[in-house]
Amino acid sequence: MKIGIFFGGTSREREISFAGGRTVFDNLDKALFQPVPIFVDSLGQFILLDWQFIYKGTIRDFYPPVSSQPPSLHHLQVYIESLGKLTHDERFEAIAKVGREVQVQELPLLMDFAFLALHGPGGEDGAIQGMLEWLGIPYSGSGILPSAFGIDKIAQKNLLKALGRPTPDFRVITAEEWDRTDHAATLAYLVKELGLPLVLKAPRQGSSIGVSILKTDNLAKFEAAIERSLFRKTLTRADWQRLGEQDKLAWVQHLTDIREGIGLPVVVDSYPLSVVSSGSSLPTDNQQLTTIYHPETLLFALSERLETAEQVRLTNVDGETQVLVESFVAGREFSCIVVEDPNGLPLALPPTEIVKGEEMFDYRSKYLPGLARKVTPIDLPEEKIQEIREACEEMFRTFGFQVYARLDGFVGHDGKLFLNDPNTTSGMLPASFFFHQAAEIGLNPSQFLTYLIRTSLAARRRAGLRPVKLGTLLQQLDTAVASRQHETTERIRVAVIMGGYSSERHISVESGRNIFEKLSSSAKYAPVPVFLTGSAQEHRLYVLPVNVMLKDNADDIREKIEHAEAGEAPHPILARIRQESSAITSTYAGQALAQPRRISFEDLAGLADEVFIALHGRPGEDGALQVELEKLGLPYNGSGVASSSVTINKFETNKRLRDTGLLVAEHRMAAKLEWQADAEVFYRSLETQFPYPFIAKPADDGCSSAVKKIKNRAELEAFTQLIFRTEEELMPKPAEVLNLGFKEEFPRKDAFLVETLISRDGAAHFLEITGGLLTSYDEDGQLDIEVFEASEALATGEVLSLEEKFLAGEGQNITPARYDVDAVERQRISNEVKAVLRRVAEVLDIQGYARIDAFVRVRQEGEVEVLIIEVNSLPGMTPATCIFHQTALAGYTPYEFIDRILEFGKARAEKTIPAS
Structure with a gap:
């Protein structure tokens, strides 16, 4: 069956959609399906994408192609909308570099089924679903009406209120009201009606885009939050003139970021001093209006405008017209995938608790491993989890969702349950809620996708879409799935070792999962996921079941292993859900789920014919693991013992390269013993040899872990204190000096490497x-x-x-x-x-x-x-590398x-x- 995968799209979530489409492309069972990649660009054009571009890190890495872009002084990467109004020939030339344009009427000739990995407006709102219905192409997920309803947070809130279902209190502010009302009075009214904190949302976006939490009665922060949800930004001359040239460029880059900023194109409104100083809301007429498409054009335009104007307001042309303001729910946040069972009834998978260090589960926390913990199932009594599941199943029915949906909510400190923000499409990265929860009933990503395609075909047929044709497709797929279950092909067993105990452990898990999934979809290899933990003195190996392998990050996997070793039984709700889903798993899953199992290196030799080491830094790249594998005669990937023991050490690598005439930065090791003996002499010695700024980094970690540009003595002291600390926890003041990000890890070492900063x-x-x-x-x-x-x-x-x-x-x-x-x-x-x-x-x-x-x-x-x-x-092998x-x-x-x-x-x- 030819599966058209629609990914990319016009929304602010296009990059996650692009990555999700790649996941679907890779994980479709190649014995059953032929993937057809349909990239939707941000102008809404359909492109049959050449396969090479599916593996780019971001859309901007390949599209629009460099040849289509105007010269850029700052070498900025942009989306195609930043090229302005293109002619037909210019659009054609851009597309021809990456694939070929597909006209709508061609789609039925290219595919039997459309898998929608699109997010947000243009993907989850019923628009593309309506087009596919018109063309007679069956598609994944919900139909037109539930999709249109699922994108509209305000409509959802109104229905929940009308039905008497618990949902946080809310108010709606339109852009027109905001522009003509007193902002302080509006804030006072909302605080009185809803209390603090306030949650402000863009009502037709996903992935926490356009969302803010206002904790205090602060007018400036309130105005900034409203602007964020409307995708506007107001900039004063004074604020702009305070920035240096590099800071101005960084400000524009952040502003035009489609996830954190407001994106492009923007309308620029400028106001003279007399209007701004009047104290009233900014007028909506008589201002100078200009539409700007390119970030560099915006950079120059702001400098020019703010020479004469006191203030400019930037508004995205596709921004929101309303802001949803909700009361804050203090409690535990969860997310639950609901699927249709083979009888078309909703079945809630085990809900996941989101444990985060910030109040808001934002875009970065959702998609970067290690920033938030995902605990499945949520740690509550079975009765409470069942209450969550039943509420999610009821919402699924109430909103008329089909095939699958992701429902989010909170359990308040008083035990009260709130549901909000249902999504008809979930993120489809390898460890997203989507695959993460399916793994808890024993389905790997490939099997889950097969089930969803089958269920979607049945849903479309039930709704009356070409019932004879879809009936035939269903029969053919059921026959193929049954024969796939009884295959007895001999495959090469590959142990994929992932995890570790360094600051790179989360990336190692991402690499290992990617290798596992690529090998799983082949007819040649049978991969075995193996997790390594322990210490430099003792490497502990564990064979993982699929539900543990797909935990969010290395720490979650290690925690599950520790629970199993302590004899803790799985949460009783899991047995219940697995029983309820047995009609699915008996047809689509492989072997039954088991607990993680400790193995020795000798056991590993019995389990696998060869090994793929997906570890980064130590252990993995240092030769220690390779020594053990060579003793057992197990083939492995990457360099041998001697070479690995050199390349893990950046100082030794640089020395060897320099000795053979190759160019490297001037470098030296800075030892903890020197610092402990006399810190001032230590600092002066480095400053004498390396003028500021210079680079400081661990000598035996990779991946940019703790690599810092040191610009002054304060930063040198902070770096030294952190890397030579005795406690695991970071010291707050040095961490602040180095601007360490939320949950950024910083290894402890006995020495670090100092290098001259390589410049132009x-x-x-x-x-x-x-x-x-x-x-x-x-x-x-x-x-x-x-x-x-x-x-x-x-x-x-x-x-x-x-x-x-x-x-x-x-x-x-x-x-x-x-x-x-x-x-x-x-x-x-x-x-x-x-x-x-x-x-x-x-x-x-x-x-x-x-x-x-x-x-x-x-x-x-x-x-x-x-x-x-x-x-x-052993370079990173994540999908986007x-x-x-x-x-x-x-x-x-x-x-x-x-x-x-x-x-x-x-x-x-x-x-x-x-x-x-």
């Missing part, structure tokens, strides 16, 4: 790159190194962050790197860079695959300088790349171990 140094072109490579054996058994086209990494802050490397929609990577605008010259420079990266691999005896980070300077005369930053012998962008350019799908890595490991083991 007068070069014509200067960029940060990351380049991947893959090794194989040629016909003579010699090592052959294939170096891929490197990616250009764009950091929004001082250094490339963890989020930018691994969070879907966050990182900005351009592949191939933009060394020059001239194609021939660009390739010449690229070939020189690749030659240096190959030399690095040879010097360090890198095997299997690796990622090398570097800075590239291109001088006016064309001379190329490549300064190596670090080498990762840029090594997959590079391998796609070389013609490898992610699965083919992983297959080549495993095949090399096996070939190396055969060369090393005698046949006997």
